Amino acid sequence: MQHVQEARPTSAEPEAPTDLATMPAIGSPYRLGAALLESLAQEMSALAEQASALLRTPPESLSPDADIVAQIVRRSVPRWHFAMLNDTERNEALVTALERGIPAGATVLDIGSGSGLLAMTAARAGASRVFTCEMNPLLAEVARNVVDAHGLSDVITVIGKPSTALDAGRDFGGPVDVLVSEIVDCGLIGEGLLPSVRHAREHLLAPDGIMLPSAARLYGKLVNSEAVLKLNQVTTVGGFDVSLMNTLATRSHFPVRLDTWPHRFLSEAAPVLEFDLARDALEPGERTLEFLATADGEAQALVVWFELDMGNGLVLSNPPDNPRSHWMPGWVPLEKPVLTKAGETASLRLRWSDFTLRVSL
Numbered sequence: 001m002q003h004v005q006e007a008r009p010t011s012a013e014p015e016a017p018t019d020l021a022t023m024p025a026i027g028s029p030y031r032l033g034a035a036l037l038e039s040l041a042q043e044m045s046a047l048a049e050q051a052s053a054l055l056r057t058p059p060e061s062l063s064p065d066a067d068i069v070a071q072i073v074r075r076s077v078p079r080w081h082f083a084m085l086n087d088t089e090r091n092e093a094l095v096t097a098l099e100r101g102i103p104a105g106a107t108v109l110d111i112g113s114g115s116g117l118l119a120m121t122a123a124r125a126g127a128s129r130v131f132t133c134e135m136n137p138l139l140a141e142v143a144r145n146v147v148d149a150h151g152l153s154d155v156i157t158v159i160g161k162p163s164t165a166l167d168a169g170r171d172f173g174g175p176v177d178v179l180v181s182e183i184v185d186c187g188l189i190g191e192g193l194l195p196s197v198r199h200a201r202e203h204l205l206a207p208d209g210i211m212l213p214s215a216a217r218l219y220g221k222l223v224n225s226e227a228v229l230k231l232n233q234v235t236t237v238g239g240f241d242v243s244l245m246n247t248l249a250t251r252s253h254f255p256v257r258l259d260t261w262p263h264r265f266l267s268e269a270a271p272v273l274e275f276d277l278a279r280d281a282l283e284p285g286e287r288t289l290e291f292l293a294t295a296d297g298e299a300q301a302l303v304v305w306f307e308l309d310m311g312n313g314l315v316l317s318n319p320p321d322n323p324r325s326h327w328m329p330g331w332v333p334l335e336k337p338v339l340t341k342a343g344e345t346a347s348l349r350l351r352w353s354d355f356t357l358r359v360s361l
């Protein structure tokens with residue numbers, strides 16, 4: 001089956017390009033700006049309609065089967081949560097890492113509760129108190145119910161807030177001993193790993209506290225795939241040049257189940273990013289990447305995958321040759337294609353923000 005799937009996650013930053021200065025001009029950029037605003041207004045008005053329908057619905061009839069509930073759930077809780085929770089390789093690595101890495105009696109903060117899995121694992125591993133925060137209020141409520149159903153509400157507190165809104169003194173009576181999180185997307189940083197860890201390290205974790213994961217790396221390879229290119233780019237259709245549609249193409253990384261599409265790697269793998277989560281600044285930046293070409297061809301993207309260092313030799317990863325992982329590899333479109341020649345080095349410029357990866361010549 002060939003498919004791309006909703007990225008993990010796109011909610012933190014909009015997928016559609018919003019930087020008018022860098023967009024190809026369609027007529028006047030002001031018209032494009034106005035169209036962006038109109039599109040946003042449409043979305044907000046749909047939300048407002050849902051909110052007022054919800055206000056008219058008696059609370060006792062809010063079952064998961066109610067249309068209004070189903071619509072809101074679909075809108076706010078990404079479907080990949082199910083694939084993720086069924087990814088046994090991921091779950092086993094995380095459970096083992098927490099069992100080995102959390103000292104008995106430690107206090108723990110888990111960023112991103114989801115179902116409550118890591119918080120419950122931390123409690124079972126011997127933590128004395130576990131605080132888990134979830135920025136999605138619906139998920140936070142479900143996590144609270146899951147924790148309660150396991151009789152763990154005395155040990156685990158679910159806080160329905162983003163970690164960056166937490167205060168160590170107010171929310172947990174002082175900095176915690178251990179920080180755990182699994183907030184990475186196919187391209188490592190798309191779920192906000194950098195700003196979340198940056199904030200937590202400074203404000204929520206005790207000095208010399210334990211971090212799981214402790215380091216994160218991103219690798220990449222140059223690739224050619226006309227098929228994947230066509231998922232995000234158009235040229236001529238029915239004799240008409242519709243390439244101005246590419247104004248709306250995704251410029252940052254997105255997930256692609258690469259092994260289901262014809263493709264050709266054009267370089268060896270090389271490091272793209274590396275973060276020591278306890279020590280590095282974890283700020284946006286840019287750097288030059290070098291790839292040793294293994295074939296002549298036209299590279300259209302960098303395919304990326306991460307490694308998360310979970311301590312005690314445990315590594316969580318989503319390489320392109322692992323179709324079992326619910327994380328697909330990431331496709332980072334190149335601004336312009338790069339011609340490769342076997343044996344020669346191709347240089348690219350990588351710019352990363354708090355959430356996105358962009359590659360140019």
Ligand SMILES: C[S@@+](CC[C@H](N)C(=O)[O-])C[C@H]1O[C@@H](n2cnc3c(N)ncnc32)[C@H](O)[C@@H]1O
Binds near residue numbers: 084117118135161191
């Ligand atoms: C990939 S899921 C993992 C869920 C769970 N920890 C697990 O491993 O099964 C990450 C969750 O973290 C939440 N999240 C991401 N960044 C967050 C932050 N800074 N503060 C609170 N929640 C966050 C997302 O809403 C999402 O539900």
